[in-house]
Amino acid sequence: MEYVFDVFFEESFLVMERSGLKSRTGRRNVIDHLNSVISGCIQGRETASVQLAVGLAVKSAIDYHRKMRSDNFKVCMMGKYHNVLYIALRVAWDWSLEDSEIIKTLLEEIYMCEQTFERIFLGALFGSNAPHFIAGWKSDFIDQDENLRALVFFLHHACQTRLNVLSYSYIYRDIRLTKFIDIPIESCGKASPLRVAVQASAPDVLMILLRHGANPDPDDGGASPIISIFDKLLDNENRVYPYQLVSSLGLLLRCTIMIDLPYKPHLFHIRKEMFETKYATLLADKIIPPDQAFGVPSLKSIARCHVRNNLRNNFQLPRGINKLLVPRKIKKYIDLLD
Template sequence: MEYIFDCFFEDTFLKIKRSGLHDRHSRRDVIDHLNAVIGGCSDGQNVRPDEVARLAVLSAIKYHRENKQENGEICLMGKYHNILYIALRICWEWGVRDSAVVNVLLEEIYSCEKTFERLFLGALFGPNAPHFIAGWRSDFRDQDENTRALVYFIDHATTLGLEFQVTVNKFEPSKMIKFIDVPIESCGKSSPLRVALQATAPDLLMILLRYGADPAPPDGGSCPVIALLDKLMEKERRYTYQLVSCLQILLRNITTIEMPYKPHVYLERKNRFMEKYGVLFLDNILNMDQVFGVMPLKHLCRCRIRDLLRENSQLPGAIETLRIPRKLQRYIDLMEE
């Protein structure tokens, strides 16, 4: 069957201009034809559809690599790169189960783009917004579908602990960052979690944190909690539900709020913090213990367990293996408070 897909890509792409897959509808046409081939091969060979789709994805990756190698390891972009997004869609539509193949596809995309904004932006802002942000349209029909696809790829990346070498600051050496934390190029190289906070998207924030996004993103930006507190103060006590929800979700993942104003002594920092954010305590937005004291042991244990599971790329799946009551599992998984 590999030969069938090799021929499909060779014949199909030979007829397409280099910019022929720039728009979403053209990519959709190729995907529809490829889906028909996958379905036919599955029925004719009596092989699981996801296994046939896996072979199609590998063939697409092979086509991309061969053209890249012929061009001195420089991606030709255009249709030669968009084939990877056709493969991305095939992975999602047919539910390819092989995490290794899914991760190879993600690595191939990153090797050319150094970002995954085409996967994340549609989930963050909807399928049309990326056209105005980065000049392309999402390959998914709507924001909900894009979000479900994002969860699919995050899950596969987390399964094998997929990491990428990222240069956050040109004055610092590059470092290995997990797929879920790779900065989004067109959003000021901010991590997906930080962009979700900026967009005030609590649902997506919850997804990112549950699947192991770092609550202190390794993108070189400011402290996310302090940034949220500043946004709340701008509301002059007319807080929006989404903004408060973002803060509450984020606070479930950290043991304490680190006060700014270093290197001043503790008392000076406390006074400045109270002067600026004191109203948030009066309105029960903030908990005194999470800033100036010690949170309950239950909360501290949750944070520690999540830190360990995050470091080992085991969120959220490994939570179910913990020999504790279901209610506590849901608490650790951020589903209950």
């Protein structure tokens, strides 16, 4: 069966123009053809054979990419030779591939060439058409809903395999291992997916990212997302605050013990005074919780944050929450659902 897929990629790409996979239609045609080959291989067989066939198809795509890169002095030739990985990505999603190790290898192969996962995240953040205007390519998923479901699919497998890749850390000013979910999006000013979701005022996407372990204070060189929302809220006249911004703020505050006041390196009492002056209206309107700004947070809030941090560090969000020996109501609280 493996030979069938190797031949498929060799013969299909031999006659294909280098730009043959540049368009979504071109990629879709190859995906449909490959799905037909997979269907032919598994016809009349058990479900286990389905997973085997899809896994072999994805591995063959990865092997083809590696071979072409190796033949070009270990430099990706891009064009159709790189987009073969996105054929594999869509096929893995179409057939709900369960082998997390294969998907991890596929994601690592994509990152090796691109140093970003923006083609997985942008469609979920802005919808299928936006990536064409932002990054010059069209999403392989139908609409934003399918993009979001695909994102959750890849987040799940990345978590299962504890996927880390090397990325620049602004805190340590060095290259360090970073989780798949926190890798900056190149065409969005190298901002993390969470920061882009905050800037786009997309609380539904932000919720997905936080539940799956995104760092609520990402190390991408930008200001605190919470402070960024405060500044956005100040721009609204008549103290009418957009629901999307307030919802996003509420989600971030659930994952934060204390708000890190700006104006460092001033002493705390000076920073507090400057903060109260600038955000007086937000404090008066109870948009900013005083206990998280310069008071004492509730014990249950502190406990939730510590539990979530431990689960996040061990790649256990959100699935690890159900393993906790606590009542269901507390599980929902930890999972940001209450």
